[in-house]
Amino acid sequence: MPPTALCFAARLDARLARAEIRLAAALLGGALCCMLAGGAMRSLGRPLIWTDELAVLCMAVAALFGASAGIASGQHLAVGALAARLPRALRRGADALLAALLAGFLLCLWIWLDPLGLLRAGSGAALARETGNFTYAEPTMTLGLRKIWFWLAMIPATLGALFHALVRASGARC
């Protein structure tokens, strides 16, 4: 890749990571607000049953975006002692391996979500009837929403993570 393209990729990588971590922080703030509201209403004798589930789901989605940003900033827990002694090419190979792993995960997501099957069937309920894939039919316990709305966060988070891994593997810097 030409140096300008690499520089552009590195800048985009940093911006994306910043946006992801801000989104994760906002979601965590939301989760904490949910818990606060739940606790306050419980103590007033009027419990809100949906707060705990929404807080947990917000936290899980926050973790996905935070984990993606963590690849860009190298903040995931790793055993760095041996890796630090490896030649640079091998370290980049590890990043390429991570990108391959994430691409594989994306493939799993594609097969699991089966968007073509969904289009053919016309609805999540029809897909469940025809193929036994209940992904789009699974409800949340207390929110009155389908779980898929939260699971869908895995797509942008995995795409972001894949981009971060590819940029690291390419050694792009500005």
Next chain:
Amino acid sequence: MLSLAAFAALMALGLPIAFAMIAGAAVQIVLGGNGVLLLSLPQQLFQGMENTGLLALPIFILLGELMAESGAGRRLFALAGLGAGGMRGGLAQAVIVANGLMAAVLGSTVAQITLMARLAVPEMERAGYPRDAAAALTAAGGLLAPVIPPSMLLIVYGVIAQVPIADLFLAGIGPGLAILAVLIAVTALTGRRAGFPAPAPRAASARAAVTGALPALAIPAAMIGAILGGIATPAEAGIVAILAVLFVALGALWPALIATARSTAAILFLIAAAGLYAWVAAWENLPAMVAQQIQALSGSPLVFLLLLNLLLLALGMVLDPMPALILVVPVLLPVAMDSYGIDPVHFGLVACLNLTLGLLTPPVGVGLHTAAMQTGVPAGRIARLVLPYLGGVLAVLAALVLWPGLALGPARLLQ
């Protein structure tokens, strides 16, 4: 076995541990001929983070960040320093006591060492302490964070082992105080041998130090009291404490949330990946196979605990405490409980205390490297100087293994 080899190889290559675990799980699925499980992989990964107990994690991380920003560390250090004046090595003892107080506020070794290295090391140098001794003392003080409640490690163990976090916090008090006593004793001995200086009594007003530190002490004390007294769940108590700290550190909320998002994501994703690995392992009946192997090696709970400690010490030298705990607990806790009748709270305290030692041992020792980075003293030098402290904590660990009452006693008394 091949999945474990893949996991270890990828980890050695420097791949984040969570991703190495996911790869190991995928290898196990493919080798086991259960390819269809790959389709459930994303759902399983997501479900691994859907646990109400895990909400305590971001809450306590945020609380620690806010407490650090609010100047709690400086005030607690000033309070601990009141008793230091005039006594040989008194300032060193004050640093240990301040670490004990700080452990009840922060709950994270890295945060504690970072803060104390900034506060205590320059002060000790001014008082005539060698920089390397000050750095080693600060690093050793960090050993208190994972045991004295609230502790991130105990929260994560509670979630994996399905043990009430309040019980773990209660059980952490005995070993935590024992470690504090041991660190004070080791500092006294080292100080006498190394000739630690005796600074002149400080003119600072005791009243100002006490009143300044009161809010910093009252918040964690009230929070831990509410949890132990059964008035609030850990998450609820943490939320109330956050609200209280926000009165003095509102401006720090957004940066603290960003830092919390970073730490929480790394830990939660690791827990989710470990959950995935445990799911695949259960599918392949791995825990039962491991139980069979261990039972063939040892018949008594004591031998089992000794073997467990050797394994954890070895793991702690190459892995952070959190991933090591997440790897070991789902496989060995059922064996410990079902085959040897070991109390899960006792098991948790032994595991957490043992893995804490790894924070100060090369090559990985996060606490060691944090202290080295913050003070500019080579990690190898700090590692040599903390050896007496590690020996002392190892003695507490041995006492905890032989005498479960050290952890369970205070819990039973207070319950």
